[in-house]
Every structure is written in structure tokens, then in C-alpha cells.
Amino acid sequence: MALRAGTGVGFKPQHFTAIQGTAPDLAFFEVHAENYMGAGGAPHAMLTRLRQDYQLSIHGVGLSIGGTHLNSDHLQRLKALCDRYQPDSFSEHLAWSSHGNEFLNDLLPLPYTPQNLDRICDHVDQVQEVLGRRMLLENPATYVTFAESSIPETEFMTRIARRTGCGLLLDVSNVFVSCVNHRTDPLAYLAEFPLDLVDEIHLGGHEEEELPSGPLLIDAHGREVAQPVWALFGHVLDRRGAVATLVEWDNDVPDWATLKAEADRADAMIRERDSHVAA
Amino acid sequence: MLRPDFTTVFRAGLANGTVPAGTSPDLPQEAAQRFAVYRNNVAHSLSQALARRFPVIERLVGSQFFAAMAREFIAAHPPISPVLQEWGGAFPKFLEGFAPVGGLPYLPAVAGLEWARGLAYHAADAVPIAPEDLHRIERPRLHPSVRVLRCNHPAVSIWQANQPGQDGRVSARGHEIALIWRKPDLSVGTMSIPPLQAALIEALLDGATLEAAALVTDPVPVLGLLLRENLICTTGV
Numbered sequence: 001m002a003l004r005a006g007t008g009v010g011f012k013p014q015h016f017t018a019i020q021g022t023a024p025d026l027a028f029f030e031v032h033a034e035n036y037m038g039a040g041g042a043p044h045a046m047l048t049r050l051r052q053d054y055q056l057s058i059h060g061v062g063l064s065i066g067g068t069h070l071n072s073d074h075l076q077r078l079k080a081l082c083d084r085y086q087p088d089s090f091s092e093h094l095a096w097s098s099h100g101n102e103f104l105n106d107l108l109p110l111p112y113t114p115q116n117l118d119r120i121c122d123h124v125d126q127v128q129e130v131l132g133r134r135m136l137l138e139n140p141a142t143y144v145t146f147a148e149s150s151i152p153e154t155e156f157m158t159r160i161a162r163r164t165g166c167g168l169l170l171d172v173s174n175v176f177v178s179c180v181n182h183r184t185d186p187l188a189y190l191a192e193f194p195l196d197l198v199d200e201i202h203l204g205g206h207e208e209e210e211l212p213s214g215p216l217l218i219d220a221h222g223r224e225v226a227q228p229v230w231a232l233f234g235h236v237l238d239r240r241g242a243v244a245t246l247v248e249w250d251n252d253v254p255d256w257a258t259l260k261a262e263a264d265r266a267d268a269m270i271r272e273r274d275s276h277v278a279a
Numbered sequence: 280m281l282r283p284d285f286t287t288v289f290r291a292g293l294a295n296g297t298v299p300a301g302t303s304p305d306l307p308q309e310a311a312q313r314f315a316v317y318r319n320n321v322a323h324s325l326s327q328a329l330a331r332r333f334p335v336i337e338r339l340v341g342s343q344f345f346a347a348m349a350r351e352f353i354a355a356h357p358p359i360s361p362v363l364q365e366w367g368g369a370f371p372k373f374l375e376g377f378a379p380v381g382g383l384p385y386l387p388a389v390a391g392l393e394w395a396r397g398l399a400y401h402a403a404d405a406v407p408i409a410p411e412d413l414h415r416i417e418r419p420r421l422h423p424s425v426r427v428l429r430c431n432h433p434a435v436s437i438w439q440a441n442q443p444g445q446d447g448r449v450s451a452r453g454h455e456i457a458l459i460w461r462k463p464d465l466s467v468g469t470m471s472i473p474p475l476q477a478a479l480i481e482a483l484l485d486g487a488t489l490e491a492a493a494l495v496t497d498p499v500p501v502l503g504l505l506l507r508e509n510l511i512c513t514t515g516v
Contacts, residue, residue: 038401062361
């Protein structure tokens with residue numbers, strides 16, 4: 001059970017008719033788990049139809065793996081969703097989004113400490129046990145760092161993966177956003193990232209603001225992937241080889257042709273590396 | 280002494296603007312601006328989620344006012360589940376008591392209609408009966424999406440007049456009864472129905488026999504609509 005090394009797109013219901021009409025040559029679609037937790041109706045009808053023709057990645061945005069505790073009701077709903085659709089991949093974030101009972105609807109940052117490492121490993125263990133499958137954990141886009149952090153993010157993720165057996169989802173846009181924001185070198189980050197554990201890549205657009213010390217990039221998923229991110233993606237493919245890659249565009253969603261053109265660009269880069277490997 | 284958990288400190292900061300100690304130690308002079316990205320993301324994303332659930336309310340009060348009102352609602356009724364489509368059931372009631380919209384007394388009714396539409400959109404699936412089987416069924420089971428909403432304002436007319444492309448003008452006055460259902464193409468239908476038809480559908484929703492429900496009014500027009508829209512279902516899945 002894994003996504004094949006090809007390109008996928010984050011599914012938006014407004015594209016369903018265009019997808020049905022054009023039968024695009026894509027490897028997979030990815031959906032946010034929480035949008036498919038209603039009882040019935042259009043969301044499930046569309047997802048069921050897509051599932052017949054494509055591989056499926058279910059991507060959670062609400063489990064709060066970095067929080068103090070996992071919401072066991074929500075984890076059970078995730079299990080029901082995975083049992084129903086048998087996705088080829090399930091992924092979540094290195095972040096927290098709930099406090100107590102309250103859901104904050106954002107991927108919030110946490111200090112990289114041994115205590116948090118232990119807690120997150122417990123949570124990943126719990127998720128994998130309940131779902132009965134290996135999950136992928138995604139690196140975050142961050143705007144702050146914490147004095148309390150004693151472990152570099154790349155090492156933090158490596159240790160989680162080694163201890164729990166989970167795979168990693170490398171969001172190349174998040175690498176660029178975080179490194180620019182923290183005035184560090186994305187190539188140095190990637191040099192430390194365990195690419196052999198990466199089973200999926202994410203690419204998405206960001207916005208740029210200005211701070212006194214330089215730019216602050218915002219992971220907004222509302223536009224095309226930026227040129228430097230494409231370059232980093234090429235760099236990762238050169239080192240890692242072809243891998244399942246998602247283009248995500250969640251806000252100000254464009255028409256299908258525009259989104260597909262982004263996916264085609266990623267696909268061309270993957271195929272180029274694939275043919276090199278084959279030759 | 281037990282130190283408050285990191286997320287508790289961060290959460291308090293999201294609400295009151297206090298940047299957690301030790302944030303962005305390399306660029307401390309920018310810590311507040313950087314932390315503010317999270318404050319804005321949380322407030323904005325939840326407000327947007329509420330606006331997606333209540334688009335006509337947003338249009339009626341304007342997006343800026345809606346965002347400010349959403350902040351008050353979120354503080355009083357934060358989502359308790361990551362499944363945001365299930366959040367907002369308290370919004371109609373909140374609007375009733377929210378003084379700044381006291382001059383728009385129809386808002387709670389319109390919000391109730393939008394909430395019911397969302398429930399219908401996500402309601403469980405059910406298998407419709409074939410029209411020729413209707414005579415064999417004693418107690419028709421209606422599709423789980425079907426709802427009858429008695430509004431103390433012309434909520435249906437207001438809702439219809441504020442759909443994209445409509446000019447918002449409403450001539451209807453007084454009460455309206457809304458029928459909300461999921462259509463065969465899985466979109467949600469909303470229409471105003473006369474009181475006797477509403478009573479008949481409510482009787483069926485309560486589990487009445489077709490015979491008993493037919494005492495309310497001539498059932499032919501209602502049954503025609505229900506059959507056409509695949510709303511009479513078998514008891515199985």
C-alpha cells in the first residue's frame with residue numbers, strides 16, 4: 001500500500017465535472033479527511049467515484065498530533081473513513097490544532113524538546129495502531145521558533161520516523177517557507193532531511209510579507225508554486241528519485257486547467273528523473 | 280510547581296495577544312509580528328469557515344461586519360470538533376441575542392434555514408422506492424435530508440433573493456414554511472410550501488401512515504414531489 005511515483009492533485013468538488021469529462025492522467029487525488037466525515041451526500045458520492053479511477057491519499061488536518069492528547073472520537077472517525085475508502089496513503093502534520101476540547105483550525109507550532117518528541121511518538125504509535133496502517137508525518141511551515149527547542153526539526157522528524165516506523169511527507173514549499181522565515185538555508189535543511197523515509201512530497205503556493213529583518217513567507221496555498229520551490233523540488237528528485245508528488249491549492253482555487261497545468265509541470269520533472277533512472 | 284502546558288500558554292496568547300516567552304529568540308524584536316500570523320490564521324480561518332456555512336447571512340450584513348460578529352460567536356461557541364461542517368448550530372440562536380443585529384430580526388430564521396441546508400447536504404444516503412411500489416408501503420419513510428422549517432419571517436424569499444446574481448429585493452411578508460431536501464443530483468433544494476402540505480410532510484416525518492397523513496390534505500401534489508425527488512425511501516440502506 002503506497003502511492004505510486006506520480007503526480008496528484010488536491011481534490012476540490014468544483015473540479016469534479018471537469019475531472020470526469022477529461023479523465024486526466026494523474027496518479028492520485030488527495031482529500032482532507034475532515035471534509036468527508038459527513039454521513040452521505042455529494043462528498044461521498046464524488047470520492048467514491050474518484051476512488052474507482054485513481055489512487056487516494058487521505059490527509060488529515062485536525063488530529064492535533066503535536067497537542068497534549070489525541071481526540072479518540074476523531075481518531076475513530078478517521079479509522080471509519082480509512083476503512084471505507086482504503087486509501088493508498090494516510091498523512092498528518094507535525095503540529096497541533098486543538099486545545100482541550102476546542103478546535104483552532106490552524107497548524108500550530110511546538111518546541112522540539114525530548115518531552116514533545118516522546119509525546120508525539122506516543123501519538124503516532126496510537127494513530128498507526130488504531131488505523132492499522134503506517135502513516136506519513138508532514139514537516140510544518142512555521143513563522144516562529146522557540147528558545148526551548150533543543151532538537152533541529154530535521155532530526156526531530158527523523159527520530160519520530162525511526163521510533164514509530166512512520167514515513168515522512170516532505171512539503172518542499174514548507175521547507176522553503178520555514179527556512180526563508182528563519183533565515184536559514186533550505187539546501188542545508190534538505191541535506192539533513194532523511195529523504196529515504198519520504199513517501200510523498202507536497203508543493204503549494206505561498207504569499208510574501210515584509211518584516212524589518214527580511215521577508216516573511218505565509219503558507220497560504222492560494223496561488224502557483226513559486227520558482228525557487230520548483231528548483232528545490234528538482235533538487236529533491238535528483239537525490240531521492242521519483243516519488244508521489246501533490247500539488248495543493250486550497251484557497252482562491254483556480255479552474256481545473258490552471259491546476260492541471262501545475263500538476264503537469266511537476267509530472268514532467270518526475271518523468272524526466274524517472275527516465276534517467278531507467279536509462 | 281506545575282508549569283502550564285506549552286499549548287495552554289500559546290492558546291492564551293492567541294486570545295489576548297501575549298506572545299509566549301521564548302518565541303523567536305533569534306529575532307525577538309519580530310516575535311509579536313510573527314506570532315500574529317497564527318492569531319490571524321486562527322481567527323480568519325474560523326470566520327471563513329462560518330461564512331461558508333452561512334453565506335446569505337454574510338451577504339446580508341456585509342463581510343467586514345460578518346467577520347467581526349464571527350469573532351464574538353467563535354469566542355462564545357468555539358468548534359469542539361475538527362469536522363467544521365458540524366459547527367455553527369448555535370449561530371441562529373446567537374443572532375437572536377446579538378444586539379448589533381437587532382434591527383434585522385429575520386437573520387436568525389435565515390441562519391436556521393442555512394444550517395438546515397447544510398444538514399441536508401451531508402445527511403445519510405438512502406435508497407428511493409420505485410413509484411409503482413408506493414401503494415405497498417403503509418408508512419413511507421422520507422429521505423434523511425428532508426426537513427420542514429417553520430420560519431417566523433419570509434426566510435425562504437430572503438434566502439432566494441440573496442443567492443448569487445439576485446438583487447436581494449424581497450416583497451414577501453410574514454411567515455414562511457421551508458421545505459429543504461437533497462435533490463437527485465445531490466444539491467440541496469429549498470422552497471416555500473403551503474401550511475397543509477407542510478403538515479402532511481411533518482406527519483410523514485413523524486412516522487404517520489399514508490392513510491392518516493392523507494386526512495390532513497390531498498396528498499397527491501406532495502407525493503408527486505416526494506417521488507419525483509426520490510424522497511420516499513425503503514427502510515433498508
